Amino acid sequence: MQTARSRALRGLRGAAVSAALVVCCTSPGPPAAASKPGAGSVRAAAGTAGSPVAASAAAPAQARGRQATCDAPEASLRPSGKSGPAVKRIRKRGMLIAGVDQNSYRWGYRDPATGEFAGFDIDLVRAVAKEVLGDPDKVLYRPVRTNQRIPALLGGKVDLIARTMTINCDRIGHVAFSTVYFVAGQQVLAPKGSPVKGFDDTLRGRTVCTARGSTGATELAEETHDADVRLVADQLDCLVLLQLGRVDAVITDNALAAGQAAQDPTVELVGEPFTREPYGLAMRPGDEDLVRRVNKVLKAYRKGGADSPWSKAYDRWLKDDLRGVTGPPKAKYRDRPRTTPHTGTAER
Amino acid sequence: MAQPPSGGRGIHGLTGNSASGPGRATLPLPGSGPHATGLPRQGGGSGTDPAAGPGAAGAKGAGRLRRATTEPGRLRALGTLLAVLILGFGTITAWQVSDREAAAAQVAGRSERLCANAAGIHRALADADTTAAAGFLAGGAWPRSVRERYLRDIDTASALLVEAAADGGAPDSASRAVAELNEQLPRYTGLVEQARANHRQGLPLGGAYLRYAHDRMRSELLRAAEELYALRATRLEAERSRAEARPWPALGAGAVVLVALLAVQSRDRRRTKRILNLGLLSATLASVAALAWLAAGHESARSRLSDDGGPASRSVRLIDEARIQALQAGGDESLTYVAGGSVPTRDGEDFYEASYRERMTRLTGDVRGSGAGDGSILARAGQSADDAEGRRHVRAAVADAAEWRERHAAARTKDEAGDHAGALAQVIGDGPTTRESSDRVDTALSAALGHERLELREAAGSARDMLGELPLGAALLTSIATVCALLGIGRRLAEYR
Numbered sequence A: 001m002q003t004a005r006s007r008a009l010r011g012l013r014g015a016a017v018s019a020a021l022v023v024c025c026t027s028p029g030p031p032a033a034a035s036k037p038g039a040g041s042v043r044a045a046a047g048t049a050g051s052p053v054a055a056s057a058a059a060p061a062q063a064r065g066r067q068a069t070c071d072a073p074e075a076s077l078r079p080s081g082k083s084g085p086a087v088k089r090i091r092k093r094g095m096l097i098a099g100v101d102q103n104s105y106r107w108g109y110r111d112p113a114t115g116e117f118a119g120f121d122i123d124l125v126r127a128v129a130k131e132v133l134g135d136p137d138k139v140l141y142r143p144v145r146t147n148q149r150i151p152a153l154l155g156g157k158v159d160l161i162a163r164t165m166t167i168n169c170d171r172i173g174h175v176a177f178s179t180v181y182f183v184a185g186q187q188v189l190a191p192k193g194s195p196v197k198g199f200d201d202t203l204r205g206r207t208v209c210t211a212r213g214s215t216g217a218t219e220l221a222e223e224t225h226d227a228d229v230r231l232v233a234d235q236l237d238c239l240v241l242l243q244l245g246r247v248d249a250v251i252t253d254n255a256l257a258a259g260q261a262a263q264d265p266t267v268e269l270v271g272e273p274f275t276r277e278p279y280g281l282a283m284r285p286g287d288e289d290l291v292r293r294v295n296k297v298l299k300a301y302r303k304g305g306a307d308s309p310w311s312k313a314y315d316r317w318l319k320d321d322l323r324g325v326t327g328p329p330k331a332k333y334r335d336r337p338r339t340t341p342h343t344g345t346a347e348r
Numbered sequence B: 001m002a003q004p005p006s007g008g009r010g011i012h013g014l015t016g017n018s019a020s021g022p023g024r025a026t027l028p029l030p031g032s033g034p035h036a037t038g039l040p041r042q043g044g045g046s047g048t049d050p051a052a053g054p055g056a057a058g059a060k061g062a063g064r065l066r067r068a069t070t071e072p073g074r075l076r077a078l079g080t081l082l083a084v085l086i087l088g089f090g091t092i093t094a095w096q097v098s099d100r101e102a103a104a105a106q107v108a109g110r111s112e113r114l115c116a117n118a119a120g121i122h123r124a125l126a127d128a129d130t131t132a133a134a135g136f137l138a139g140g141a142w143p144r145s146v147r148e149r150y151l152r153d154i155d156t157a158s159a160l161l162v163e164a165a166a167d168g169g170a171p172d173s174a175s176r177a178v179a180e181l182n183e184q185l186p187r188y189t190g191l192v193e194q195a196r197a198n199h200r201q202g203l204p205l206g207g208a209y210l211r212y213a214h215d216r217m218r219s220e221l222l223r224a225a226e227e228l229y230a231l232r233a234t235r236l237e238a239e240r241s242r243a244e245a246r247p248w249p250a251l252g253a254g255a256v257v258l259v260a261l262l263a264v265q266s267r268d269r270r271r272t273k274r275i276l277n278l279g280l281l282s283a284t285l286a287s288v289a290a291l292a293w294l295a296a297g298h299e300s301a302r303s304r305l306s307d308d309g310g311p312a313s314r315s316v317r318l319i320d321e322a323r324i325q326a327l328q329a330g331g332d333e334s335l336t337y338v339a340g341g342s343v344p345t346r347d348g349e350d351f352y353e354a355s356y357r358e359r360m361t362r363l364t365g366d367v368r369g370s371g372a373g374d375g376s377i378l379a380r381a382g383q384s385a386d387d388a389e390g391r392r393h394v395r396a397a398v399a400d401a402a403e404w405r406e407r408h409a410a411a412r413t414k415d416e417a418g419d420h421a422g423a424l425a426q427v428i429g430d431g432p433t434t435r436e437s438s439d440r441v442d443t444a445l446s447a448a449l450g451h452e453r454l455e456l457r458e459a460a461g462s463a464r465d466m467l468g469e470l471p472l473g474a475a476l477l478t479s480i481a482t483v484c485a486l487l488g489i490g491r492r493l494a495e496y497r
Helices: A002-011 A015-026 A085-093 A120-133 A146-154 A215-222 A235-243 A254-261 A288-302 A309-317 B010-016 B052-068 B071-108 B110-137 B144-166 B173-200 B205-244 B248-272 B278-339 B351-364 B377-384 B388-416 B420-428 B434-468 B470-494
Strands: A096-100 A108-110 A139-143 A160-162 A182-184 A186-191 A207-211 A228-232 A249-253 A267-270 A277-279
Touching: A085 A120, A085 A288, A096 A120, A096 A146, A108 A120, A120 A139, A120 A160, A120 A288, A120 A309, A146 A160, A182 A254, A186 A215, A186 A235, A186 A254, A207 A215, A207 A235, A215 A228, A215 A249, A228 A235, A235 A249, A235 A254, A235 B205, A249 A254, A254 A267, A288 A309, B071 B110, B071 B205, B071 B248, B071 B278, B071 B434, B071 B470, B110 B144, B110 B173, B110 B205, B110 B278, B110 B420, B110 B434, B144 B173, B173 B205, B205 B278, B205 B434, B248 B278, B248 B470, B278 B351, B278 B377, B278 B388, B278 B420, B278 B434, B278 B470, B351 B377, B351 B388, B377 B388, B388 B420, B388 B434, B420 B434, B434 B470
Parallel strands: A096 A139, A096 A160, A207 A228, A207 A249
Antiparallel strands: A182 A277, A186 A249, A186 A267
C-alpha cells in the first residue's frame, strides 16, 4: 500500500491529482460516499467505510446524526472503594495489565532513552495501580493498536485501556468507560506564521495531512475546505511530512497535536477545536467494581485545584502546547450499569 | 587477387597465390602445361610465358562465355562454386564461433561482474537500512559498531554505484536505475540523520523519520536496485544463451560444402573413370576436419556452459534473491520494534511483522528437519546447487534461518507479554540474538554465492577457451580445403590443354 502510494506520488506531482490518487489507492472503502456535493472531486473520500478503525475510532459529533445516539454516554458508575471480583483478580495476580499507546508523545509513549512508558495516560494507570495494588510500579504495559483496543479488552488481554480513547455511543455498547478525564477535539496544527488559521477556508489549495481511519479523516471526508488530503499510517508521520515541506497543515486531535508541537517548536495549534472528544479509561462491562474503583481514583485525581494530581500531570505533559484548558472535566454519574451490553465487537 | 598469368597451372597456385583468387586460379592460361597426369605433385613443369598473359587477356572475355557450355567451362564454374562454398563455410564458422566466444567471455567477465555489482548495491542498501533500525533499538545513541557498519554499507553502496555508472554504457534502463539510486541515496541518508537527531533528544518523531526513511528505501532505492539487478541478470542469462546457441548456419554450411565436394567427386569419377582426385579428396578431408572441430568444440563448450554454468547461474540468482529476502526481513524485524505497532495492515496486523513473516516464508517455507519447505527460495537453491559444497552452504543457511525464526518468535512473545526490554535483548543484545541469526544467514548465503559465482565464471571461462582457437583453425582448414579443391579441379582442367 505504501509502495503504491509513493509510486503514484512520484509520477504525479500535481498536488490535487496526487492527493486524489492517494485517497483512491489507499482507502479500502468505496470512495466519495461521504463527499460533499460541489467539493468537486474524490479528494474528500478519506476512507471511512471499510476501514477497520473508522467505524468506532472515528466518533465525531453525534449532532450530525451519523452515529448511534444514546443516553448520556459520558455518565459512568458512581465511585466506590469496594473490592469485587475484578479488583480481587488483579490483586491475586499482583499486577495491573494496561493497554496503552507507545507512540503518542506526552500521552503514552516509550521514552527512547530509557525504554520506559511515560505520559499523561501512563500517570493515570500508575494512580490506578497505586489504589488497587498499593504500588504504582506494579503495571504490565501492553501496547495495543488503535483498532485493537476493544478486542484486547474483551479478549481478556488487558484489565483496562488507557489510550486517548474517546467515549461515544458506539463504544459504550461494548465497553464500560470511566468518567471523563480529558476533553480533546480535532484541531489544526500548522507552522508558526502559516496562512492556515484553522479548520476553515484558509485551508483552500493547501495540502493537509491526517491519519488514515482517524476522526480527522472522517471530518475531512465531510468537508475539505478545498484542501488536498494526504493520508498516512500514523499521525506522527504527518509531522515528518510537515517538516519536509510535503504538507501544509496537520489535522488531528489536539491532545495528539500537542504531542507533535512538543517535538517541534516551529509548529503550533491554530483555530479552535471543531469536535468534542471526551476521553475515558475503558474496562469490561462486567468489571463493575473496577469501573467504580477507577472512578474513585479519578475523583481524587481531580481534587485539589491547581495542586491536584490532574493539574500536576497536565502541567508536566500538556500545558506548554495545549493551552486553554482550565481544569479537569466534571464527572457525570449514573447509578446503574448500562443494560444489554452488545456481545459483538465494533472494532476488529 | 594478384594473379600472375603464369600462375595458371593449379600446382603453382598452391605456392603462388593461396586461396585468394578462386575464380581466376582456375583459369587455364595459354601458357599452361598442355597435359597433366593424374597425380598433382608430378606436374613439375610450369610453362610460363610472360608475354602470353596480357596478350591473351583481351580475347579471353569472349572465349569464357563460349567455353561455359563446354566441359572446361563447367569445370571452372564448379571450381568457383566449391571455392565460394568452402570459404563461405570458413567465414561463417569464424564469425559465429567468435560471437559465441565473446559471449562466453562476457559471462566469465564483465556481465557477471555487473550482475554481482548490482546484487552488491542491493545488499549494501538493505543492510544499511537494517543497521539503522538496529541502531535505533539500542537507545538514544547508536553503538559504535552499529554506526561503523552503517557507514561502511553506505560507502560500499556509493562505491559500487560509481562502478555501475562507469560500466553502464549507453543510456538505457540500467543507467536510469543507477541515476535514480544516485539521486535517492543522499536523500535517504539525510532522513536517517534527521531520525537520529530526533531520537537522540528522546523524541518519538525520530522513529517516525526512520519509518519514513525505511519507506523510501523500500519503495525507491531497493526497487531501483532490484530493477538494476534484474536487468543485469537478464543480460547475463542472454549472453549465456548466446554462447550456448548451436551455430546452425555454420554447421549447415559445412554440410553443404561436404555434399558439394562429394557430388563433384562423384561427377568426376563418372566422367573420367578415375577413382581418386587427390585435390578434391584433401579438400573433403580438410572440410570434414573443420566441421568436426566446429561441432565437437562448440558442443563441449556448450555442455560446460549449460551443464555446469546453467545450474551455477540459476543458483546465483536464487541465492541473490534469498539474500534480498533475508536482509529485508531483518529490516522488517527491527522496524517492528521501532514502529511499535503504529502501522497496521488492513487485517489489523502489524505491517512490519506481517512483512517479516511473508519474507521468511518465501525464504525457507516450512522448515522440516534440515530442509527448506517446498517451493521456497532456499529449497530451490538447494536443488540447483550441483555439488556438495554448494548444498552444504544452502543447508547452513536454512538451519540459521530456522533458528532465526524461532528466536524471532520468542522475542515477539516476550514483547507481546509486555517485556519490551527482554524482547529487545533477544533482538540486538549480546549473545544469541535474532540479529546474530540473520547475520549468520547472510554469511552462509554469501559463502554459497561465492562458490556458485566461481563455478559460473570457471564454466564460462573454459567454454571461452575451448572456442578460442576455433575461428583461426576453421579459417586455416577451410583455406587449405579451398586450395586443394582448386588444385583438384585445376588438374582436370589441365587435361583439356
